[in-house]
Amino acid sequence: MDSAIDGVRQPPARAGSRLCTHCGERKAALKRPKTLEQICRECFYIVFEDEIHRTIVDNNLFKPGDRVAIGASGGKDSTVLAYVLSELNRRHKYCLDLFLLSVDEGITGYRDDSLETVKRNEIQYGLPLKIVSYKDLYGWTMDDIVKAIGLKNNCTFCGVFRRQALDRGAALLSVDKIVTGHNADDIAETVLLNILRGDIARLSRCTFIITGEDGPIPRCKPFKYTYEKEIVIYPYYAISLIFSCVIVLCSSSIFL
Template sequence: MSTCYNCSELPSIKIAKTNEPSCIPCFLHWFEEDVHQTIIETKIFQTGEKVAIGVSGGKDSTVLAHTMNILNQRHQYGLDLYLVCIDEGIEGYRDASIREVLINEKDLGLPLKILSYKDLYGWTMDEIVKKIGAKNNCTFCGVFRRQALDR
């Protein structure tokens, strides 16, 4: 039976990029350092920059926020990290994910700003749907969400 590429533990995952077997702790470290190498190679950030991380409460944005926070501390990027969440105002849709975002804020110790369509535009997505009907809602919402993040 094979062992982890980095230690003597039994592997429980294969690293897709390298095709090597890995245990979970070694995979997590490999993943973080792979992201770090990308940051260094692309020179995407400069020391002292304010970086807003768009968070939805889902697994992708949670992993991004967690990884950026770890790397910022480990490699001393000197970034001011912030979490930004957009509340579209769709009753029952964003409630659970906003609860997750609030948990992430506490877990990571990063400042969080929740922006709502109501605050930004003066209306919620539910109010828009009542006026225009159910057709093309996702298109409208996606455009508004990107504009909200840009703001």
């Protein structure tokens, strides 16, 4: 609705003229999906990293000297996680030994390309990379499984084998923790699925930020409170961050 000053109707303010609610100096570049704040690129970059840092500290995810394996698939979530965690480790002196841990399921035309991305991340971020394969661990690949059983339930098989492969790879690296790129959207989806399935046991633990504490290697989710859209936006504003994975914005409505 147009505003009126002294009886004179004024045109509505243009979206592009709004200032960042954080610094109050630069023009806002986007509306944060998480808070709906109007924020500039520079402040978004800072706030995004600071929120993840607070999540790590407030939940005591790590202790100095921990060896931490980052589950790296070559996708946007794990790629952003690897970069941000390595930056925060350096900046805030977490004193962590970080590693990239990838699983080669043996899916022709899919995993080949993403593993190349992870190998580039190894060089870009200066993090040691360990790749474990279904072929080496189990003696067969997912392509072999599909040939034997068809496409029905193949994702269920792959999920179980992949979790075991991550644990075995982490054991080979002698790490204390595994971190994954599961974000707030992933957790919300899991909650809904468990409600629909009536799986009370999983529903009670699927929102935990640390899982598997009773097992050999706990898993942590530093992105538990991070929205997927903001993970997608982040690489565009982190100028020094070189991403090899293809990132497509989910919606243009996040920009002013």
